[in-house]
Amino acid sequence: MTFTRRRMLGAMGAGALCGLPRGGFAATETTLGQATITTLSDGHLVLPRDFLLGDLDPAKAAPVLAEYGITGDTVEPPCNLTLYRDGTNTVLFDAGSGHAFMPSAGELLDALDALDVTPDDVTHVIFTHAHPDHLWGVLDDFDDPVFTNAAHMIGQAEWDYWTDPATVDSIGTARASFAVGAARRLAAIEDRLDFIAGGQEVLPGIMAHDTPGHTPGHMAFELRQGSEAVMVVGDAIGNGHLALARPGWASGSDQDADQGIATRVRLLDQLATDQMAMVGFHLPEGGLGRVERNGDAYRFVAEV
Template sequence: MKFTRRTILRGAMAAGAMTALPRMTFAANTLELGAARIDTLSDGNLILPMGFVSSDPAAKPILEEYGITGPQVEPPCNVTLYRDGTNTVLFDVGAGPDFMPTAGKIMEAMDALEVAPEDVTHVVFTHGHPDHLWGVLDDFDEPIFFNAAHMMGKDEFDYWRDPDTVNTIDDGRKTFAAGALRRLETLEDQIATFGDGEEILPGIAARMTPGHTPGHMSFEIRNGNSSAFVTGDAIVNHYLAFAAPAMASGSDQDPDLGAKTRVALLDQLASEKMPIIGFHLPEGGVGHVERKDDAYRYVPEA
């Protein structure tokens, strides 16, 4: 298994022009997994109020230890790209242009790796939140990854596809439900669903990790003797989620279930020493879990 961290610099400049578009930087990690390759693609970042992290007073000293003292956080968004020579798989697709101006940058990141939308054979969703799903359609409500099969866990699909979800979800997430419903209605005939434990593609197994959303899925990828775990938002940050995994997270729709899932998952990942790819983890999102005292810490791969 080989890790490479790199910074990809891409700029747009007309030859001989007096002005140019701003240079953009996309941080990415690469993990060689047997004969396959995993890249993380930056979709930009979110800007979230601190309530999406935690409202527990016990969180404050942990946050301060990580230098987080302001009223908001700006988590990165890392889309996972898996290529095994046959399949080119995106795990989630980013936020698209309609969620936050700081996100929705996946197309620039793909261009930096010289991967075109038509090259993608499969789009696999961890869950239906905007920063993971909303980038699936273009301005004409056509699938951006038009050659790809689209896949989502059945429980997750059924939850967001239900027109009543917008009436039962909390007020702060009603736009999440409306946006997911519109996109999944458009894609309905093109989405295959799957259950916990299914091998959805050769070497890729679905793992139910609920709490963040009702049917949230993570994925264990194996190629040769190597493996890695795509966590989605089952582990949503590199500070509280590791240092206090049993603490309720404001980003989880079911905080108690989310904490239970997180505690069990971190124990498994630390025991198995399996590399992880986290959607909102720093420095490209590729690292591993280590035990620290009675909790854990996130270690980015060098």
């Protein structure tokens, strides 16, 4: 498996997260058999640190975060989308934020353009889950579908949760807008959606895995060609610091903290044991790399 990291020019506004000038961004790419996997930046989020910590004691978390240079009141996680091209299918995992969520995100279409990939070229959009930074980019500014030629896939449990009218009242005030936004966008693409289940080969070489906790129906996807594989983990491993250094700590970004811990610990053990490459939506350096054991914890090693 060969990795390359390259700077692409010509996408207006892309790349600010990577420290590149406006108008350029970095893409990380690897081959998997005859397929190509490319991670694309949708920009980044700006979140209060409390959203990450949840019920964790800030004083307990502070020394760990400081090791990763996080000392302020906000965190700015990158948003890495995965594009998989096998010569037949052009598959996008998640649809990004669009322009309705945060001004620091919504750069996916520029990133695709720099690859000479148009939204009409995308044959499938497969969702890990329906949080705003993964779903809201599915509609344009006029509420029309962006990926007009694509079949869209989502886990049945994820669909059931976000389309349940009771969710907006049970999810909590901080996430109520997530529920309203998800329900509206999923309704808009309902006629394009196929429901998938864990353990299902959703396309040749793409296997769905149930990874709940961050959301009730969160899924990861194993991309495999022969003996080589890459796991698209979405937000099941939600950051490059606490999630790896303290995987048994609850994450404030997980809707079910205990289930999130169980999923994260299991997934990290699998990735480290199998030495399987991965893409993390909010991991650094484009999110493409490997997990290594670090005593009782783990560390993320970006492929360069």
